[in-house]
Amino acid sequence: MPWCIFPADKGQHMIRISDFTFQYDSGRTPALQNINMTIADGDFVGIIGNSGAGKSTLTYAMNGVIPGFYRGDYYGSVEVNGMDTVETRPEIIASHVGSVFQDIDAQMVASVVEDEILFGLENFGIPHDEIEGRVTEALAACGIEDLRMRHIDTLSGGQRQKVAVASIVALRPRMIVLDEPTGELDPQSSEQIFALLSDINRVYGTTIVIVEQKIALLCAYARKLAVLDHGHLAFFGPVREVLANGRAMESLGIHVPRIVSLHQALSERGWYQGTAPVNMDEAERMAREAMQ
Ligand SMILES: Nc1ncnc2c1ncn2[C@@H]1O[C@H](COP(=O)(O)OP(=O)(O)OP(=O)(O)O)[C@@H](O)[C@H]1O
Ligand SMILES: [Mg+2]
Known part of the structure; x- marks a missing residue:
């Protein structure tokens, strides 16, 4: 039994966004401008950017919420697993792309946790x-077996976020898009969610796209990083390559991980020649080498 219902076609990009510009009906300027990006099947992509940069809008373009739900001026094209999102019904896109929205309360349909997972x-x-x-596995994977019979309105924000993630993981879609799913979680629970996504990505090849404020955590898990700035895709590429633009990112008002700032400072002084570290082990190696 395959893990997901719709495997990607061989060699097919999971997401192909071409010259995409979108302005909400009620917006005065485009929320996204001339975006070009492809996401390979099985990739793990993090999206960062300041508030209002267009992160959520970019996720809506990938999961068919645009143009299925939000209307506006739409230019260019977005393909999900080879399907044009303008020509494909939103429920078809949703069966390929599972979504955890920034406003998880708007996404909850049931009053009890178990029913929320069963519904999907x-x-x-x-x-x-x-x-x-599937229910048991998803609850266990998110560490919330004990919440199974709880009423959702008695849960904390963090617990609700775990329920939202569990209900999408249970569906085993080909791709999962998550918009700040750890915003209300403590560091340990946030790490747990990332470890779970990383396992699903590695074991089943599920494509993961995640908007996340905790950049250091994101960089430790994601393979690629997309940086949005005022609706433009400022940087997109392998995490290490994007982090090499630390100074430029800081000038956009994006706080890069401290280990990246340290790398920048050491490189500029000529004390370290290696690439930017993306986790604590690499940071330790860099510090040792720089002190020799
Ligand atoms: N439903 C909407 N209708 C009209 N304008 C919108 C709507 N949603 C977002 N916008 C506008 O589009 C731009 C991008 O917003 P978006 O929510 O995508 O940014 P974001 O990077 O996700 O921000 P945040 O970090 O606050 O979640 C902003 O100018 C915002 O005001
Ligand atoms: Mg957002």
């Missing part, structure tokens, strides 16, 4: 004999 599984026609296994 039944909606997508998952066979009955598979459902119990």
